[in-house]
Amino acid sequence: MSRYYRGMSRDAPEKRSTSKQMRSATVYSTLRTQILHGEFGPSEPLKPQQLASSMGVSLSVVREALQQLIGEGLADRHANRGFSVPAFSDLRWQQIAEARRTLESSMLRMSIERGDVEWEARVRGSHHRLYRTPLRAATDDPYISDEWASAHHAFHRALLDGCGNPVLLETFDRLWTASELARRWAERGPVRDYVTEHSRLEEATLARDADAAADLLGQHLTLTAAALSS
Amino acid sequence: MSRYYRGMSRDAPEKRSTSKQMRSATVYSTLRTQILHGEFGPSEPLKPQQLASSMGVSLSVVREALQQLIGEGLADRHANRGFSVPAFSDLRWQQIAEARRTLESSMLRMSIERGDVEWEARVRGSHHRLYRTPLRAATDDPYISDEWASAHHAFHRALLDGCGNPVLLETFDRLWTASELARRWAERGPVRDYVTEHSRLEEATLARDADAAADLLGQHLTLTAAALSS
DNA sequence: TCGGCACTGATAATCGATTATTTAGGGTTT
DNA sequence: AAACCCTAAATAATCGATTATCAGTGCCGA
Incomplete structure (x- = not known):
């Protein structure tokens, strides 16, 4: 018999992506989830x-x-001192929020100008999913559910992806990740009326009212920032 | 004698940052330079x-x-297939250029609005250095000199750093790096009149004429993109 | 002849162990 | 008592070797 392993090539070809994933990728996503x-x-x-x-x-x-x-x-690294979870100051968080306002308002304008019907469909679809997803898994849960967080990201991304520029979208994702980290650490602040904020944002965007939409997005981000530094 | 090494603590404490640098950091910067x-x-x-x-x-x-x-x-990575230098398509390059126009014009406006005297000094200083640095080390050199590339980056960064937001500046640096990679691979195109372009940009910026400066920066980036896709 | 399967060599991914550095603590000197 | 040197334990960085995977090659049967 061959000493070469050719596991489950017959039985479960569709599992390939899961079972053959590099260990480092598994550890990476586990850690990423834990940190977030x-x-x-x-x-x-x-x-x-x-x-x-x-x-x-x-x-x-x-x-x-x-x-x-x-x-x-x-994660951060300090030479000969190992790795650590990053620490964000309030100032840093405000800077991230400002960067997002700057970037995302431009991107939203581009999306509104360029977005086609497919884009409109993605916006409606992702808003619907967000609308239908409860903020918390159980009503007394202290933390926001993963499903909501995922739907939230998808909606915001859909708003912007009409711009058609993957480089800008990658930049958006990077800043989003940083925001999520801060969000988890600062889950205090007043209860937001996310539903209304998101609905208005969707409306203005699909009505192609760039000024109103950009303004609503800016307020949305400012509120998020305020909740964290209060 | 102790088996513990406590090298050069007396003789060369200032060399610490150089000689004690992690090997991975050395290899990283060597590779980075070679790739760029x-x-x-x-x-x-x-x-x-x-x-x-x-x-x-x-x-x-x-x-x-x-x-x-x-x-x-x-660098790119392909599972079980190792690492490689990234390949940028023309489209990708245009997207990077567009992302830069989007981001940098906003940042320049912020800089012009907020920049203080120190910022003005940095702009003047870095422009002077760029102006004085020859594009090529020798007149028949096919490639742009490292000194010019460094001065070029410093000038563009100085224009934007009046915005005072390190998150935006990190984003700028990231996009700049990608541009530099593309630049090296596409060093064809017509000879640019960099000197005039940069001087006009400096003038409009220090005159606090946001519209003119943003426009000049946009053109500058568009020309750079055009040189690469032609 | 044309696929398809077993084999192989090259290279990627992972491991276990070695070497180097930092930090904290104990004893000694001024 | 404070400052200093030394020691040792913890842990980071690096290494050499092992294991897994991929891409090509040649054999075999339809």
Whole structure:
């Protein structure tokens, strides 16, 4: 018999993407999720040894995953001092929010100018999904549900993706990720009326009213920022 | 004698930052420079083994450096297929240029609105340095000199850094890097009158004429894009 | 002859162990 | 008592070797 392994090529070809995924990719997404869920506090060290043994992989794999997280802004590294979860100051958070206002209002205008019917459909669809998704899994849950967070991202992304520029969209995703991290750490602030805010934003956008839509988006982001620094 | 090494703590404390730098950091900057110099063609594979032996380090170090490059957009990775230099299509390049026009014109307006005297000084200073730096080291050199490239980046960055938002500036740097890569691979196109373009840009900016400055910057970026896709 | 399957060599991914650095603590000197 | 050197433990960085995967090659049967 051959000493070469050719596992499950017959039985489960569709599982390929799951089962053949690199370990580092698995560790990466696990860690990413944990960090975004706030399972590590700000500035908390991410110790490779510890993570490696708890996840049953070797150091190299963990290190590789951590490097990827650094590239995405979800981890910091200090020479000879290891890795840690980044710590954002209030100032930093305000800067991220301002960067988003600057970038996203331009992108929204571009979308409104260029977006086709397919784009309109994506906006309506993603808004519907967001509208239908409860903010919290259980009413007494302290944290926002993953489903809502995902639908929220999808809606905002759909608003902007009519611009048709993947480079701008990648930039948007990067800033979004940073915002999500801050959001989890600062889940205090007043209860927002997200439903109304998002509905108005959808309306103005689909009515192709660029000034109103950009303005609503700006307010939306300002409110988010305010909730965090209060 | 102790088996613990406490090297050069007396003789050369200032060399610490250089001599103690992590190997991965050294390999990273070496590779980064080589890639930006076009020493590897588009899509050319970056083989860890080969790089490791040629640089006299182990695989882990090279892999770590490559991961960092991926985070910066200067390398691609294909699962089980290794690393490579990214290949940019003409379309991609146009998208990067558009993203820069979008982002940088907003940032320039913010700078003009907010910039203080220190900012004005940085603009003048960096323009002066750029003005005084020859485009090519030798007149018959095919490639633009590192000094000019560095001065060019510094000038454009100075124009924008009056906005005072480091998040936006990081975003600018990221897009700039991508542009530099494309620039090296497409050093054809007509000879530009960079000197005049930059001088006009400086003038309009320091005159606080936001519309004119944003317009000049937009043209500048459009010309750069055109030179690449022609 | 044309696929398809087993084999192989090259290279990627992962591991376990080694080397280097930082930090905290204990003892000694001024 | 404060400052200093030394030591050692923790952990980061690096290495060498092992295991897994891919792409090509040639054999075989329809």
